[in-house]
Amino acid sequence: MNGAEIYKRLVEAIEDRTLKPGDRLREAELAETFGVSRTPIREGLKRLEAQGLAVHEPNRGMVIPTLDHGQISEVYYMREVLEGTAARLAAQHASNAEIEILQDLVEADRQRIADEASLVRSNREFHRRLYLASHNRYLVSLIDHLRLSMILMAGTTLDTPERRETAVEEHAAIVRAIAGRDPEAAETLARRHIERAEKTRLKKT
Known part of the structure; x- marks a missing residue:
């Protein structure tokens, strides 16, 4: 899978609540879950962040944001x-x-x-x-x-x-x-x- 496919899978995971607001997005864990290297994971996460579906938090790394x-x-x-x-x-x-x-x-x-x-x-x-x-x-x-x-x-x-x-x-x-x-x-x-x-x-x- 390439970065675009990983992005799509991550969006689907958020939509069906496999991944929830507040959850951390760890490259190593996601790479293992999807059976790919970290490169497409990194690309997918970058696109997720660009769409506002992931943010960097101090001491936590990348997480799915919670809307106030x-x-x-x-x-x-x-x-x-x-x-x-x-x-x-x-x-x-x-x-x-x-x-x-x-x-x-x-x-x-x-x-x-x-x-x-x-x-x-x-x-x-x-x-x-x-x-x-x-x-x-x-x-x-x-x-x-x-x-x-x-x-x-x-x-x-x-x-x-x-x-x-x-x-x-x-x-x-x-x-x-x-x-x-x-x-x-x-x-x-x-x-x-x-x-x-x-x-x-x-x-x-």
């Missing part, structure tokens, strides 16, 4: 702006096929309310499809970069059946606005969805 209350609020503010814009653009530019995919995801998610892990994965797919439906590659790139900061947050906002059910219905309302070609409503509903997710998240910090 203020940083979490900043991330969610940007999510609200960017995802609201994505929903607005999707209402203007999404193809009928893209809208049908979003509708199908919502219907499937209504059957997944009791399955937290499955709904968390599907939730990521719903948001990814929403971004793509904006038909703006620069916006998608910005959101993808912001998503990297999201994986530093512990747990999920979908850890109760009540929030899972509410979130799915919020998705449904966003899709209805997109299908109705109502950019204003789509943006408002998307922003409100992120705002509610932020409140749920901040209660955990």
Whole structure:
């Protein structure tokens, strides 16, 4: 594996919580884990650091950072702006096929309310499809970069059946606005969805 592949594997490990905020990133241990020399590990860690997913701490070396209350609020503010814009653009530019995919995801998610892990994965797919439906590659790139900061947050906002059910219905309302070609409503509903997710998240910090 080269440095780019190691970086990808490290991001996946952070996302699935194999590596958690606060964990140290030791070159020797990672080289043994991935069965490679230290050179690709060093390259992967350098890229991880450039993306803000690793920092140097005195006397500890490189670690996965923990976001504080203020940083979490900043991330969610940007999510609200960017995802609201994505929903607005999707209402203007999404193809009928893209809208049908979003509708199908919502219907499937209504059957997944009791399955937290499955709904968390599907939730990521719903948001990814929403971004793509904006038909703006620069916006998608910005959101993808912001998503990297999201994986530093512990747990999920979908850890109760009540929030899972509410979130799915919020998705449904966003899709209805997109299908109705109502950019204003789509943006408002998307922003409100992120705002509610932020409140749920901040209660955990």
